[in-house]
Amino acid sequence: MSxxxxPALLFCPADRPERYAKAAARADAVIIDLEDAVSPDARADARVSLIANPLDPARTVVRVNAVGTEDFELDLAALEQTLYRTVMLPKAVSAAQLEALPAYDVIALCETAAGILAAPEIAAVPNVVALMWGAEDLIASLGGSSSRFADGSYRAVARHARSSVLLAAGAHDKAAIDSVFLAIADITGLAAEAEDAVASGFRATACIHPGQVAVIRDAYRPTAAEIAYAWAILEASATEGGVFQYQGRMIDGPLLRHAEAVLRRAEAP
Incomplete structure (x- = not known):
């Protein structure tokens, strides 16, 4: 499923409708959040705002509350009054949960220990279009207190979870979305993490502030030198048989696919 x-998906609290259009103008897609960004006593009003302030459904995702909660059922009732058909399901822990969302494309958010371990079976569900992982809820589910070291790098368990979700998504030809970067002022750290995400195979990165969008887009956009190199080795492959050398480097099938991925990103809007 495509x-x-x-590459930059911006969260927007559902109870702040005055921000909807601004978020849509800044990001590649908006995630209108009915879950963590909205206090429980404000969710009823948030659903009213969701219905009354429509955005382009092709560029909008709605994060509902977890399956099994009363809020989840109320969220679905509100969604049925909109044109939105892409849902982010938080706290996803099993393929069976997706049975509650047969009419929607689903971004499954694996953010607990159970969810990370179940990522392969979740990714196999036909209407799942992407997997995302969440560091902070994961650590909370383990009884921990921090996903990162003081220098901003992830602890080993978070790195393992990130890789596990990426591999599960890739094994089922689904997109993987990298987690949010909470240190809003640390643009350098965000850039490094986004660059690693795209190099590793993530298709997008979620963000929590409009100021992070440009940084993420820059990370996912190939440089002129990367585009030129990709074209050069693909053109060289047309006249070379099998493995060949280019500028002192061995080029084979996997590296040609890397080059094709660079050009696909360069062609993206």
Missing amino acids: FDLG
């Missing part, structure tokens, strides 16, 4: 949202 995924053409991204």
Whole structure:
């Protein structure tokens, strides 16, 4: 199933409708959040705002509350009054949960220990279009207190979870979305993490502030030198048989696919 949202997906609290259009103008897609960004006593009003302030459904995702909660059922009732058909499901822990969302494309958010371990079976569900992982809820589910070291780098368990979700998504030809970067002022750290995400195979990165969008887009956009190199080795492959050398480097099938991925990103809007 295709995924053409991204690379910068911006969360927007559902109870702040005055921000909807601004978020849509800044990001590649908006995630209107009915869950963590909205206090429980404000969710009823948030659903009213969701219905009354429509955005382009092709560039909008709605994060509902977890399956099994009363809020989830109320969220679905509100969604049925909109044109939105892409849902982010938080706290996803099993393929069975997706049975509650048969009419929607689903971005499954694996953000607990159970969710990370179940990522392969979740990714196999036909209407799942992408997997995302969440560091802070994961650590909370383990009884921990921090996903990162003081220098901003992830602890080993978070790195393992990130890789596990990426591999599960890739094994089922689904997109993987990298987690948010909470240190809003640390643009350098965000850039490094986004660059690693795209190099590793993530298709998008979620963000929490409009100021992070340009940084993420720059990371996912190939440089002129990367584009030129990709074209050069692909053109050289047309006249070379099998493995060949280019500028002192061995080029084979996997590296040609890397080059094709660079050109696909360069062609993205």
